[in-house]
Amino acid sequence: MPGALLAGGATAVFLAGTFLAPQAPxxxxxxxxxxxxxxxxxxxxxxxxxxxxxxxxxxxTAFTVTYSQYLAQVGLGSQPTDxxxxxxxxxxxxxxxxxxxxVASADYRGYAHLESGANATQKAxxxxxxxxxxxxxxxxxxxxxxxxxxxxDTTDWAQLVWAPCGAQRNxxxxxxxxxxxxxxxxxxxxxxxxxDSTDGAIQTVYHLAWKTCxxx
Numbered sequence: 611m612p613g614a615l616l617a618g619g620a621t622a623v624f625l626a627g628t629f630l631a632p633q634a635p636x637x638x639x640x641x642x643x644x645x646x647x648x649x650x651x652x653x654x655x656x657x658x659x660x661x662x663x664x665x666x667x668x669x670x671t672a673f674t675v676t677y678s679q680y681l682a683q684v685g686l687g688s689q690p691t692d693x694x695x696x697x698x699x700x701x702x703x704x705x706x707x708x709x710x711x712x713v714a715s716a717d718y719r720g721y722a723h724l725e726s727g728a729n730a731t732q733k734a735x736x737x738x739x740x741x742x743x744x745x746x747x748x749x750x751x752x753x754x755x756x757x758x759x760x761x762x763d764t765t766d767w768a769q770l771v772w773a774p775c776g777a778q779r780n781x782x783x784x785x786x787x788x789x790x791x792x793x794x795x796x797x798x799x800x801x802x803x804x805x806d807s808t809d810g811a812i813q814t815v816y817h818l819a820w821k822t823c824x825x826x
Contacts, residue, residue: 683802724753727793
C-alpha cells in the first residue's frame with residue numbers, strides 16, 4: 611500500500627464502509643472487506659498546507675475533511691484574488707476485488723456574510739483520473755445574508771459516477787468558493803463566504819455507495 615501523506619498534522623488514511631445510496635436496487639451485495647482510502651494530495655488556495663485535516667466516521671461509512679482557512683471575500687480588507695478559493699483532494703481508493711464505488715452524497719456547511727446586492731457560490735466536482743465523466747454540484751447564496759449555511763450534493767443511483775472496474779484510478783474532489791460584490795459597494799463593505807462553522811472548522815462529509823462489478 612502506498613504511504614499516506616500528511617494533512618493537518620495527521621496521517622490521512624480513511625476507511626469507507628457499507629453505505630448504499632438512496633433508492634439503491636434491492637439485492638446489492640456488500641463487500642466483505644472495508645474500502646481503504648488514502649489522501650494522495652491536498653492543495654489549493656482554500657486549503658494551504660496544514661489547514662486541512664481528514665478523519666473517518668465512527669461507523670466507517672464516510673470520511674470527513676475539516677478546513678480552518680477556507681474563505682473567499684470581496685471588498686474592504688481583501689486582495690484582488692480573494693474572491694475565489696478552491697481545494698482539490700486526490701484520493702487513492704483500495705476497493706475489494708469484484709466491487710466498485712461512487713460518492714453518493716456530500717454534506718457541506720459554513721458561514722456567509724453577504725451585503726445586499728452581493729452573492730456567493732459553492733461548487734464541487736467529482737471525477738476519476740482519466741475519465742471524462744464528472745459529477746458537479748452548485749449552490750448559490752444571495753445577500754443580504756449573515757448566517758450559517760448548509761448544502762448537500764445528492765445523486766440518484768442511476769446517475770452515480772462509478773470507478774471503472776478492474777482499474778486503479780485516483781478519485782478527485784475539487785471544491786470552490788466564490789463571492790461577487792454585485793451591486794454592493796466593495797469600497798465601503800466586505801462580503802465573504804467560508805467553509806467553516808461557528809467553531810471555526812467545517813466538517814465536509816462524503817458518503818460512499820458500492821456495487822458489484824460485471825462477471826463477479
